[in-house]
Amino acid sequence: MNSDVAAKPLLEVTNLSKHFGAVQALNDFSMVIRPGEVVALAGDNGAGKTTLIKTISGVFRPTAGEIRLAGQPVSFSTPQEAREKGIETIYQDLALADNLTIGANIFLGREPMRKAFGFLPVLDRRKMAEAARSTMALLDFHVNRLDAPVSNFSGGQRQAVAIGRAVYWNAQILIMDEPTAALGVPEQRKVISLIHQLKAQGRGVIFISHNLQDIFAVSDRIVVLRRGVMAGERKISETTHDEVVKLMVGG
């Protein structure tokens, strides 16, 4: 807050509310994410974490409140609009087409075309493979078989492909919903190290997890939600597992 230039917020959420009929899923919630910052979102089931990220990523329209991206107020009616503005969501259940290559997954829905024989439009597979190679190298994953479908890769590698897709399209805010839940232990560590790299690249990460160990390993701050309201916000360096659990259950 003191040095405005260095820490101009990437994303500001102010007094955000989302009601479903009489159900107040999210109430008067505010938070800020600065470049290179990882903010963990914690809370019990039904605390409003999913509503919050779906409102930020354009799935829901907020009932009240404002979302600012790099200082500009934004309003998304679809997740595609949010993605075009640089907010990308990475889901726990690996939203990849398993039968396609890494490159095809990175470009899914926005495939590059080229002209064969000067007139016939065809998929530009070389460009897709090049993008896959360079993006995966940026994340410190080195794959040689760029023509193999992603079903041949391990869970962590596939999560890296999902993150790579966001990185390739230059997402500034990555919302990661339980990115380690479906993975084995070594793969979880790999994803944690990926998040450290995203942080080093100056992107903002919203990290949802039930695993306090992961949260403490990777986050700068933790925001705890309880019944749709902010139950507390702590710097990771100034809090403990016990305090976070107390905030979550309201003890």
Add this chain to the structure above:
Amino acid sequence: MSVPQPQSPPGAATSVAPQADHADRRKTLVGRIADGRAWLFLAALIIFFEVWARVDFGGTFLFNPFNIQSIAIFAVAPLLLATGQTFVIISGGIDLSLGFIMGLAAVVAAHVINATGATLGLPMAVLLGILSAVLVAGIPGLVNGLLISRLRVPPFIGTLGMFGVARGVAFLLAGGTTVPVNNSFFAALGNGRFFNVPYIVIVTAIFVLVMHYILSQTRFGQHNYAIGANVQAARRAGIDIKSHLMRLYILSAMCAGLAGALYSARFSAGAAQAGEPLLLDSVAAVVIGGASLFGGSGTILGTVAGAFVIAVIQYGLVFVNVEPFWQFISVGVVIIISVLIDQAQRRFSGGRQDE
């Protein structure tokens, strides 16, 4: 639940060494055989009938141009249905209405050509007849697409309903009988040859090439594979699933429309039941060609091989004078072997079997 991997986690949490790339393994022999199984079947069948012909009556099977021509003509209609079916099956659906859409189109072509032949002249009437057959076939395709994409009817049920509707409409239009066509130009188109290659085979070959291009080289084809593998992922990537499914079922119905038009050209008649026995052949050709009925895999070239496997079995058994009922048994056995190879390949290649 996360299952710990057998290997110990290498290095510290912040700098993990790059892991082995599972896909680096070279393709196994089983994988290679499985990928090209339809072509292997085809080669084996041709050798089998060639040997049989030589041993049994000292003739030749493969080196008789008449045989090749007949098999190609035989394969035209099932192959056209199967190209449309390939797209649908890759997307994770199935189109059961194709057979009777073909019959409907054949009847429409016959009626339109008869009605306009006197006023428009024979060639123009034929052109109009073929166009209307393909366009009219698009209507049940459009309804299929609406049912499946907007009303969320499962493809099996939606197209089964259309199977009945198209059948009824086709028989009503035909007056319950076969509609003969009196148009010498149409008959010449259906039975003529260019350097010994029948016109309808040329038309089919060009059409199949275009469909191969659409499936393998365009966004539409790419999205079709993605939807078959993971609809959710495709939707999240911004693909318009509803519009894709609409276009998909219209495309497959128009394939059947072309098949119907070529049928009535070949026989100079439109018949509602023209495609009745061909529907299951089309599914069989797609499966023998290497597609999975669960969606996400398959190619047009595989389907071409699959359609020719069926055509060679059917023609070959007649050629060597075996009772025709053996055709059903042979095609059935080939389908089962083909699926068994596919299963074995999945198991050996270590691909995940869940999901």
